[in-house]
Amino acid sequence: MSIDTSTPPVEAPVMPAPPASQRTRAHPALLPVLGTLAACGGGADSGPPPPPAPPPPPLTAAQFEASRLLSQAGLGASDAEINAVIQAGASGWIDAQLAAPPSAPMWDWLVAKGYAATRYRGSSTGLDEMIWRKLFTAPDVLRQRVVLAMTELFVVSIIGVNGNWRPFTLAAYWELLEQHCFGTYRNLLERITLSVAMGHYLNTLGNQKENPATGRQPDENYAREMLQLFSIGLYELSPDGSLKRDADGQPLETYDQTTISGLARVFTGWGHDGANSDSPDYLRRPMTHNPSLHSLLEKKFLGRTIPANTPGPASLRIALDTIAAHPNVGPFIGRQLIQRLVTSNPSPDYVARVAAVFNDSKGVRGNLGAVVRAILTDPEARNVPSASTAGKLREPMLRFVQWGRTFNAVSPDDEWYGSTIDVNRLGQSPFRSPSVFNFFRPGYVPPNTALGARALVAPELQITNETTVAGFANFMQGVLQSGVGDIRGDYSAWLVWAHDAAYLVARLNMALAAGQVSASTAAGIAGAIETIGASGDSGRRARVWAATLMILCAPEYLVLK
Secondary structure, eight states: OOTHHHOOBOTTOOOOOOOOOTTTOOOOGGGGHHHHHHHHTSSSOOOOOOOOOOOOOOBBEEEEHHHHHHHSSSSOOOHHHHHHHHHHHHHHHHHHHHHHHOSSOOHHHHHHHHTTGGGGGOOOHHHHHHHHHHHHHHHHHHHHHHHHHHHSSSOOEEEEEEESSSSHHHHEEEEEEEHHSSSSSSHHHHHHTOOHHHHHHHHTTTTTOHHHHBBBBBHHHHHHHHHTTEEEEEEOOTOOOOOBOOOOOOBBBBHHHHHHHHHHHOOOOOOOOOOOOTGGGGGSOOOOOOGGGGGOOOOOEEEEOOTTTTHHHHHHHHHHHHHOOOTHHHHHHHHHHHHHHHOSOOOOHHHHHHHHHHHHHHTTTBBBBHHHHHHHHHHSSSSSSSSSOOOEEEEHHHHHEOOOOOOOBOOOOOOOTTTOOOOOHHHOTTOOSSSTTSSTTTTTTOOSSSSHHOOOOOOGGGSHHHHHHHHHHHHHHHHHHOOOTTBBBBHHHHHTTTTTTHHHHHHHHHHHHOOSOOOOOOOHHHHHHSOOOSSHHHHHHHHHHHEEEEHOHHHHHHOOO
């Protein structure tokens, strides 16, 4: 669906000044924060008066629509990115992003910064820095957004990746996802399976055949997670993602222990393609096969039998072909990608439309680029929903990256140091999932809630509680006024609007929330920041900080629709 650039300018919904009764209102929990920000900014600033302000440019429907697309498919909505969407239209922008090459590899940045030196061999230094740098600066924003989503589907975590040069191991995994996230699912599955990162994380690296003398059996970890999490799930699905059931109404299981045991034999005999204690280069190469460690027993799984004595590479090819062809894959993977990009509770029709594209896109099965395009151009994605069941809670790490993109955050020396970003307060950091089940489950239902009573899921609420909500607000307060590590936001372009509280809030509402913050909430925010003096740059900066923080903490922002 293209964005109509001929839409006439419309006034932003928060432009009118709030009534006097609302002008000092803010959420009580944020009043101490407002005071702190005002003090840091100088409060009633006695600096020089601002130059005559230009009339504020009207905000248009096209800008709000572009910002909403960028909230789903990008990492932030700067003026330049919004203008790019408006000029190309939604479909044109998506196509251009799908065609754009991957941005410069994180691996190269690690090498350029000296992290390939042997003194870093056993260190994780550079891991978080390389990821945040990529997310804050890469131009291929759709690719990076999809890669980030895939790190939550095909999970690998520093908690469980062992060995030397761990940042390089995970840089290679991110690079793998970048290269193949718009290719075919079957090819991506093979690349993931043979990656050293996954080999470490789910124990295929060095996995050996059975040994009757000792009782050793092939490790089943990857076989189990491959089926449960990476491909078909636990139960048989209809094309629209609904469960198939037996005559007694019970869901039909997709596999059993015999399947796991048979598939585990496939994943034996794989190891490093060389190893070098002086260089991490081998971590970028797929694992290679050692026939002496591979199980030559018969392998039965998912209705397929691989005959005894079939070589390892051939067994792997047959297994991955079988899994990728399973009818569950389209609705199972499609629904989770919808959840990561657009909405937690897609309708069955939405899932069915995306699964149909997965099953056949111009004769190609599993064309992930076509799947991503179908997800983002679907009417349920492009039309602003009215149903209360629509939308998704924004993940904390995406909120943080959006801040950086909106305010052109930079690391002056390109070091991005200190950027583990206090995972205990932000609540998330890429490649730091506590388990293979990600930070949260796709089917998570908050207990004892109205959502549960309506049979709705809310995955991100699994990491949302009183502590994380307050922690995020406190964290972002510090980020806004002081940055984090050596990362600093640039608010200079926003100071020109700070004298007009209502317009400043309207512009932030457009850039950060795609206009979803209601007029009444925006009026309350505008009234609150009017209590901060704006006669000089420090006061105007404090106004921008305070307005931004209150938008970022508003429920209407936190739930992306």
